């Protein structure tokens with residue numbers, strides 16, 4: 502006895518019994534239906550592996566039953582053997598069209614029945630196996646997809662949390678910087694007032710030192726504040742028209758004393774066709790230029806620092822401004838040049854280093870230039886000097 506279930510459909514009881522006997526002898530589990538409607542009813546609950554279907558039946562003939570089965574998703578895979586008079590060519594074509602998988606002639610021959618049933622069940626077995634594999638695979642794919650989407654959700658949650666933490670950290674830093682500035686402004690104001698009073702030479706020197714230190718501290722706090730604002734994504738650039746000459750004059754006037762104090766020449770060159778009015782965030786643009794020029798003065802012991810502003814020459818439309826700052830200072834070793842724009846990077850980070858700083862200036866400059874859709878870069882030779890440059894679109898987008 503095997504597990505195959507075969508439904509035999511015939512309206513003639515003798516034929517039914519005959520085929521039942523043959524199939525039972527072959528070891529199949531046999532079920533019987535005496536009409537088309539009876540067959541369809543049974544198939545739904547029985548789910549047979551094969552149907553032997555008589556064609557000539559009253560009410561609902563074999564063709565109709567076959568058509569019904571093949572139009573049903575759950576039943577269309579059950580193989581059908583049509584039992585009929587094989588002499589009629591038309592009938593065979595109709596049977597194929599209705600969905601028959603094979604034929605048997607009436608009266609049914611035992612050997613023929615055996616061979617045809619066996620071969621169809623074999624195909625069905627392959628088919629079932631294939632379907633099971635496919636279902637397993639589909640289940641596996643669904644399971645993995647779910648796992649993947651869970652992992653993705655987890656990543657998104659973590660990213661959102663990290664983002665929130667980042668904003669919080671930025672806000673905290675911005676707050677701290679702001680709180681530090683208030684008392685510092687007090688110190689600077691008082692030092693300035695003190696200088697207007699009657700002081701001895703010594704007292705005056707000390708007070709000036711207080712003022713200078715406070716200014717340096719203020720500068721550091723400002724940079725930290727800017728950096729944290731950029732990190733938190735809350736810094737916004739405000740582009741507006743400004744007068745290029747006044748802007749440049751202001752910068753030179755601010756840098757000049759520092760250069761003079763070190764005995765370095767500070768020269769400014771401008772392109773003859775540089776427009777008088779520029780559109781940009783003047784404060785941030787100035788910050789970048791002051792930063793580069795400030796560094797140039799800081800890292801140059803003798804010689805000169807040159808600032809040049811021009812229209813970028815390799816740009817056909819000439820709609821980019823090029824700022825260059827070159828110096829005759831200590832230069833930057835090649836191996837340090839690549840990472841020079843990273844935050845907290847200094848060429849000499851030893852505790853005995855000659856130059857003070859936090860390594861934030863260039864990183865800030867590069868981020869600001871990036872926010873302006875600009876480019877920044879450098880060329881430098883150790884011991885000979887450096888040329889830092891950046892270019893920004895003349896009319897920001």
Ligand code: ADP
Pocket residue numbers: 796797798800828830831832833841846847848849857858859860861862863864887
């Ligand atoms: P810092 O506040 O330390 O000056 P920066 O980001 O402005 O930070 O500069 C980072 C480092 O790059 C400096 O510490 C210095 O080693 C090097 N550097 C920057 N500009 C120059 C320059 N013009 N000449 C030589 N070294 C420079």
